[in-house]
Each structure stands twice: as C-alpha cells, then as structure tokens.
Amino acid sequence: MRALIYTLFFATFSLQALLQVAAAQATAAAENYGEQRLTIERIFSAPDLTTSAPRQLKFSPAGNYVSYLRGSVEHPNVNDLWVYDVRQQEHRLLVAANQLVRDPAEMSAEEKARRERLRIRASGIVDYAWANNGEQLLIPISGQLFLVNLQTAEVTALTTPSISVTDARFSPRSNFVSYIESNRLFILDLASKQVRQVSPDATETRHYGVAEFVAQEEMKRMTGYWWSPDEQSIAYTRVDTSPVAVQSRTDVYADRTEVVQQRYPFTGTTNAIVDLGIWQRASNETHWLGLNDRHREGYLARVKWLPNSEKVSYQWQTRNQHLLTLYLQPRNGGDATAVLSENSNTWINLHDDLVFLADARHFIWASERSGYKHLYLYRTDGSLIRQLTSGDWQVDNVAAVDDTTGFIYFMGRKETPIERHLYRVSMTTTNPSQPTRLTQRQGIHTVDFAPNQRSYIDYFSSSTQPPQVSLHGPTGERIAWLHQNDVDAAHPLAPYLASWSYPEFGTLTAADEQVLHYKLTKPAVMVDNQRYPVIVMVYGGPRAQRVTNSWGDYFSQYLAQQGYVVFQLDNRGSGNRGKAFEQVIYRNLAQAEVTDQIKGVEFLRSLPYVADDKIGVFGHSYGGYMALHLILRAPEHFNAAVAGAPVTDWRLYDTHYTERYMGTPQDNPEGYRDADVLTYAEQLKQPLLIYHGMADDNVLYTHTAKLTYALQQAMLPFELMAYPGKQHGLRGRETSIHRYNLIADFFARHLQ
Secondary structure, eight states, X not given: OOOOEEEOSSXXXXXXXXXXXXXXXXXXXXXXXXXXXXXXXXXXXSSOTTOOOOEEEEEOTTSSEEEEEEEOSSOTTEEEEEEEETTTTEEEEEEOHHHHOSOTTOOOHHHHHHHHHHTOOOEEOOOOEEOTTSSEEEEEETTEEEEEETTTOOEEEOSOTTSOEEEEEEOTTSSEEEEEETTEEEEEETTTOOEEEOSOOOOSSEEESOOOHHHHHTSOOOOSEEEOTTSSEEEEXXXXXXXXXXXXXXXXXXXXXXXXXXXXXXXXXXXXXXXXXXXXXXXXXXXXXXXXXXXXXXXXXXXXXXXXXXXXXXXXXETTSSEEEEEEEETTSSOOEEEEEEEOSSOOOOOSOOEEOTTSSEEEEEEOTTSSOEEEEEETXXXXXEEOOOSSSOEEEEEEEETTTTEEEEEEOSSOTTOBEEEEEXXXXXXXXXXXXXXXXXXXXXXXXXXXXXXXXXXXXXXXXEEEEEEEOTTSOEEEEEEOOOOOTTSTTGGGGGGOOOOEEEEEEOTTSOEEEEEEEOOSSOOTTOOEEEEEEOOOOTTOOOOOSSOOOHHHHHHHHTTOEEEEEOOTTOSSSOHHHHGGGTTOTTTHHHHHHHHHHHHHHTSTTEEEEEEEEEEETHHHHXXXXXXXXXXXXXXXEEEESOOOOGGGSBHHHHHHHHOOTTTOHHHHHHHOGGGGGGGOOSOEEEEEETTOTTTTTXXXXXXXXXXXXXXXXXEEEEETTOOTTOOSHHHHHHHHHHHHHHHHHHHO
C-alpha cells in the first residue's frame, strides 16, 4: 500500500484559495437565506464582533477611578490606558502606547515567553499598576518602565532602552519600583532615583527572583519575589536549573531556523532546585531558607506575607502532589512552623485563596477535603475555627474580604456548575450551606473589588449576551455601565443576528452515574427530514471547562451557519465539578474522557436531524490529544478529525502537569502506554488533519513529528499543516484566518 500523505506546508491549499472557498460559501448562504453570513475573515477582522470591552480593569486606591486597557479603532489589538472617573462618570484616554515607545509590539524573548505563559494576545500596554497614593501609574512596555501622572498625563521614563526588564511593580507603599533584569532582582528608589541590586548576579543556570518554567506554565505562579507590607524585606527565589537536562529544539521560521537549547523537565526527570531567601533592606543581606534540605523533593507553590510583616508564608507541594503544607517563616530567622496540610490519594489542586486577616492572627483557606472546594476560617496557630461554605457545589475563588463588616465575598457555582456568581458569607456564619447570592443575571460573572470593598466591577456574559462591564455597590446594585454592549443596529453583530444560532444546554449521565453537561448549537434554519453533519468541539483536559452559560466562540457560530450541528461536552476530568468528577482520570488519561465523548456521540445519533455517518471532531492542545484518541480508537463513531498542537506522548511533557495526573513513566508504565496516542497510530481509518506551530515551546513539535512518522511507517494517509515561527497559541490574524479556513475546508470535503 502506497502512503498517501497530504503535507500542507506552504502549499497545497493556499490562503487565497481557502479565502475564495469561504467567500463563495458565505455568498451562497446569503443568497439562500437573504441575510449576511459570517466569514472566517470577518471573525478575525476589525471591528471586533464582540466590540472592544475594556480589559485589565483596576480601581484606584481610593476607589474614585477605574482604569482599564482598550485598543483604538485603528489598532484594536494595541492597548492604550484609559481611566473612568466614577463621580463624574467620564472616560478619558490617559496615555497611548505609541506615546511611550516607537513600536508597542516590540518585546524581548523573556517577555514573549512570559506572555505565552499568560496567554496574552494583545500588544501595546498589557499591564500596569496604581501607586499607593493614587496619583501615578506604573506602565511596563517593550521592556521599559514609565510613570504617568493621573491628573496631568505627564510621562516619566524610569529605565533606558539599554536594558530590558520584566515583572515590574510598585512596592506596597509605592516608595520603590522593583523589577527583574537579566534574571536579577533590582529596586529603584523613586525619591532618590537610586537603583539597588537585591540579588546576587545570575549565571547561565542560576536565576534570582523569577519563576521557573513549570511554576509559570503549570502552577500559575508567574513571579519569584514578594515584598513585605512594610517594605523592609523581600522574599525571593533562587532557581538552579543545572539539574534539568538540556533539550535541543529546532524552531523553524519563515526566513531562518534556530536551534534552541532549552532546559525542559520531561516527566520523570529532574526538576530545577528552588530555594527561598529573605532580603533585609537595612542590612542588604539575604538569608536563604534551604527548602530542599527542609522538605522532601517538591515545589515552592505559593508565597505570601502576613499583614504585620513579621512572618512570610510559603506553600510546599511534594513531588507527587499528594501533600501540600502551609508554613509560616519568621522574617528574622528561626524555624518555620507547619500550620496546616492538605492530603490526597490522587493530587492536590493549587489555589490562590489564602487570605490573612488584618489582625495577622486569622486567615481564610480553601480546601477540597469535603469533595468540593470550600472556604475555612483558621487561626495562625493552625487551629480550625469553622467552615464558612459547604455543599455539593464549588467555590471558584475569594473575591474580597471586608475585615470591618466581617463579610467574605467569593465566586461560586451553587445553583449550577455552568454559571459563576458572586456570593457573600459572614465569618461568623452558622449556615455555611446558604451564602447570599449578589449577582442575579444568569451567566458567567467575574468581579474585581475596590480596595475598600465598597464597590466592584462585574464582567458578565451569557450565551445570549456578549460581554458587558458594569460598576456595582457591595450588595449587588448596579451603579453605572462601563461597557453596556447592547446589540443594537449599530453593533458589529447586527448584520448577522438574523441567522444567529443560540446554543441549547442539557445533561447526560456518565458510566458512573455522574452528570455530564453539554452545549448544542444548531443551524438557525433547519429543514424537516434533513440530516445534518456534526462537529464535536472537544477539549476534555483536567480542570478545564468549556460548557458554560457564557458568550460563545465565533467559529462554532460559523460552522452552524455552514449547516453543521456543533456539540460540546465536558467529560469527567473537567473542572469546577468537585473531586469525584475530576479525579476519575488519575493515572489513566484518555480513558474516562473517551468513554464520555462516545456517550455524547450516542446521544447525537439519537437525534432525528443528525447524520450519524458524518460526525467530525476538532480540538487544540489537550483537545488535539482527545481528537486523536477519538479518531484512532472510535472510528465507528467519528468520521473525520482535526488535531491542533496535540500532545501525543506524555513522556515528552513536563513534570508538574504530567505527574499530577499520571505519576511518572517509571511507576506507571501501563498508564503511559494506554494514554499514548502512538499506541493506537496504526488504527487510523478515517480522514485526519494535524496542525502544529514550529516554534512551540510548550507542546513541542516533536509530539507531531513522532506521530506523523508513525503514520508514515504504517503507510496511512493524513494531512499536515506546519506553521513556521508559531508557538502553542498560533497567534496572529493571518495565521488564524488561514488555520480556520483550513479546518473548515477539511470538514467540508469529508462531512458535507
């Protein structure tokens, strides 16, 4: 049998040809239905179909201003900094990105990597901070630091283009600005303009004040230093990467090839050694705690100072992630005290919900010990006072704590896991199962409280309402709209609403009787007795959640307008459902998840309008991994698949993520074999398209290379698209248009 391999690399289907196909489809649809239809090019073009909602909203210290980032009409992906006067109810541009630097999109390699970890797509101003006095804001951009005056908009440069800095911030009382430069920690005295180097000089393998790769990518710890509230000390990391083996990665760009030597900790191999030091500003000396000598092999998960600055807390997670311990370390030396520990026979999920109260004698802590994440009130001696929330539902995160009134505000999912609401509960509660819900509109809410807890910003959307931003009082009453986003005749969505499809939600039952939530989007106009092809949009990875009552993705809408039924199911292992739902997958990835997705297809086939021989599946990252498992192991259920940037062999992924769910290859060889896509490669019977970025430093291109080689050796046909110079997110307008047209064309050829 002669191998038939469709290698779509710079050729085969040119972007122009794909755009012509999409344009023809859109034109035909418009003629048939008499209204405007979405095209993929329109989805990724200005003006934004959702409209440009403000981003990175932050209250000023006094709460009388709200600052935010927003792109201009001409450059919607280049953020400028705006402020809203709460009293005057007026918006004004404070500073544009191009006022600060010549090229707002320019950034160092370190910043590019940091933004990839943070999933930041925009350029220009992407972060900023208020000074404690509310008179100035700090803006890092293109590796430089600037201060801007709130009233006069006067800009002061704090650094020169000769250096490039990251992770900059004000000290707690705003007397200093701290930053990382060349893996060293510095502070700048704003009064004297003197710069002081806090850490020792870095070497090729020893870095200071930074978060190591797995901390950024998997633990969501993006920093490696923490100021004490009184500004007298800084706790910061020393990261020794020398134990991590050097891996050679070849990044292919359009005009060059780069060989990157990356210390990548593959699962089962050695991690970087991380220690924590406490620097005293008065003596300019650092005392190192010796964490690796104190504890079993593991990870520095979180660090946080107590309000009185006398102690710093740190959380240490063991290598197998079964044990997480909270320690309190005196600033001036001595032994650390273990305050509490969380144990699990599977794994402990990290969180950011440790809140020390102002008296420094009590704290709030989140735990999944009951089977669901809930809040608890502790004394700093480790004694439990009471449980604050309870029930068969999940707390997402602590939103604010008001020490004066004794109220805790938190985001949770008490009524349904597909919605997120704001609740409050008293620290003296006698009924932890009945908190007060403050947000009323059904959907997904994200809130940000003012420092005085007297107001909050609510970022809201639902399946029928694009994102809105509003200002609220502490009991939920709306004070003002910051971005009302009504879909009126002038809205960018208006021309497409006549043929818009709003999703339906429902539930199925898994093999172990747990409830699975799904979302179904159908063509707006359906003909009786006609059967429609289906595309299953899959992610399926741990802790993720795709089925929510929130504003959807436009590619699903595009597919529905092309005559597809689009289906999404959150299989077991997904997030926000509690331990029993999530931890079914332990040491056995791609088993329960595959079973649940097949359950979803069986449901689809029971629907009278579904063409049961025309069901495709598409996913990216873990979703690409799932798409491969489904097309290889269940070809009788799936007729075509698109796998984007897929993991294929977990032995090629990093320690913290992989070992959390799978253990190590040494102690779980069977689990790794069953979870490995390559185990099933020779079973390919249906059409398959794979795409991958050729500079991906997260899911390395090696994953796709191994799979494509296995398929070639088995002489099996497939299609491949490689994107030069692109990382895991495959960012960029042209790349997005090309990629989604490619996917649409593939499904059109095989399902329609």
